[in-house]
Structure formats: C-alpha cells, structure tokens
Amino acid sequence: MADRNFISFEGIDGCGKSTQAKLLAAHFSTEDQEIVRTREPGGSPGAEAIRELLLTGATDKWSAETELLLFTAARRDHLEKTINPALATGQMVICDRFADSTRVYQGATRGDLRAKVDQLHEAMIGREPDLTLIIDVDPKIALARGLARNSGEDRFEDFGLEFQEKLRAGFLKLVQEYPLRCHLVDGNRPAEAVFADVLALAQP
Numbered sequence: 001m002a003d004r005n006f007i008s009f010e011g012i013d014g015c016g017k018s019t020q021a022k023l024l025a026a027h028f029s030t031e032d033q034e035i036v037r038t039r040e041p042g043g044s045p046g047a048e049a050i051r052e053l054l055l056t057g058a059t060d061k062w063s064a065e066t067e068l069l070l071f072t073a074a075r076r077d078h079l080e081k082t083i084n085p086a087l088a089t090g091q092m093v094i095c096d097r098f099a100d101s102t103r104v105y106q107g108a109t110r111g112d113l114r115a116k117v118d119q120l121h122e123a124m125i126g127r128e129p130d131l132t133l134i135i136d137v138d139p140k141i142a143l144a145r146g147l148a149r150n151s152g153e154d155r156f157e158d159f160g161l162e163f164q165e166k167l168r169a170g171f172l173k174l175v176q177e178y179p180l181r182c183h184l185v186d187g188n189r190p191a192e193a194v195f196a197d198v199l200a201l202a203q204p
C-alpha cells in the first residue's frame with residue numbers, strides 16, 4: 001500500500017470519523033502491519049496539551065489568529081513526534097482530522113484568514129495525507145450524535161447548527177479543491193454501510 005500509508009478522516013463533529021478510523025485500523029491491522037491511529041488536535045503529548053487549551057472554555061477564548069497558531073503548533077508537534085516517525089518505520093497512520101480541518105474551520109469563522117492558513121501550512125507542515133476521506137452527514141444528525149458523547153470538549157460544537165452547516169459546505173468544497181486526495185463518503189447511513197465505502201476507497 002505504497003501510496004496509502006497516511007490516511008485522514010475529515011468532516012463535522014459527530015459525522016463518524018473516530019468510528020470509521022477505528023474500523024479501518026482494525027481492518028488493516030495484522031501481525032506484519034502496524035497501524036498508528038491518531039487524532040488532531042493532539043496525537044502527541046505536546047499536542048494533546050495544546051488540544052486542551054483549544055477545545056475547552058468559552059467560544060471567544062481565542063482570536064482566530066491565535067487559534068490558527070495553536071492548531072499549527074499542535075500539528076507540527078504531532079508530525080514530528082508521532083506521524084513522521086511512524087511512516088519512517090513503515091507503519092500506516094490513520095488520523096482523525098488533519099490540516100483540512102484547519103482550512104475548513106478557519107474558512108467558516110474567518111474566510112479572509114485562508115491565505116495565512118496556507119502560508120503557515122507551507123512553512124511549518126508541508127505534508128498532506130495520501131488519502132482523505134470526508135464523511136458527509138446532515139448537521140442535525142451529526143450534532144445530536146456529537147452532543148450525545150458529552151465529552152466536555154464541545155467548544156466548537158457550541159457554535160451551533162448554523163456553524164456546522166457552514167463547515168459542511170467547507171468540507172464539500174475541499175473535494176473540489178483536492179479532487180485526487182479528498183473523497184466524499186455518505187455518512188447518513190449505518191456505520192457498517194459507511195465503512196463499506198471507506199474500505200473501497202482505502203484499499204491499496
């Protein structure tokens with residue numbers, strides 16, 4: 001699976017990213033093939049500490065610019081400490097959110113920041129997943145699923161339904177922007193049906 005070693009899942013809160021990432025990791029995991037399942041923001045001790053700063057507290061805790069710097073710092077640490085070392089030793093990496101989430105969230109909150117998102121990505125990250133699966137779900141369904149988790153990490157979910165609709169539109173646009181890397185999966189179905197599509201796209 002030479003060109004499918006780094007796979008990311010994207011989509012709004014509660015669309016089923018973690019569920020599908022888990023299923024895919026379990027599917028590909030064998031004695032010879034180790035799978036690193038990770039997530040953003042976070043995925044390394046330093047980045048997890050930044051995650052806590054980002055996902056808890058009031059919605060106006062950070063300016064959009066500060067938030068972008070924190071996400072980028074967390075991603076850089078995640079890449080250095082977790083993703084790159086795993087890929088270097090031939091492990092497959094399955095990541096719950098990556099740079100596309102920053103593109104979409106920042107685009108939804110402050111569209112004029114997209115150029116800075118791209119500049120920071122270029123300067124500090126410079127890496128895309130080999131394959132990105134965007135799980136598309138009706139925000140009403142996703143929000144109900146997401147809030148049902150009650151994780152305490154609901155700062156973004158607290159932005160409300162209208163915000164989730166904006167995010168959904170942003171993720172749909174990404175498929176047009178990166179047609180070779182990003183693929184849409186209909187997530188408005190039972191997890192097993194969604195996974196059948198995920199698997200078809202992720203097969204080497």
Ligand SMILES: Nc1ncnc2c1ncn2[C@@H]1O[C@H](COP(=O)(O)OP(=O)(O)O)[C@@H](O)[C@H]1O
Binds near residue numbers: 017019145148191192
């Ligand atoms: N296809 C699905 N149909 C119904 N419920 C689902 C589906 N996929 C995930 N769920 C449930 O919805 C909630 C959110 O799913 P999760 O995978 O954590 O989403 P995300 O990681 O995208 O926020 C979880 O409680 C999960 O068990």
Ligand SMILES: [Mg+2]
Binds near residue numbers: 017018019
């Ligand atoms: Mg998740």
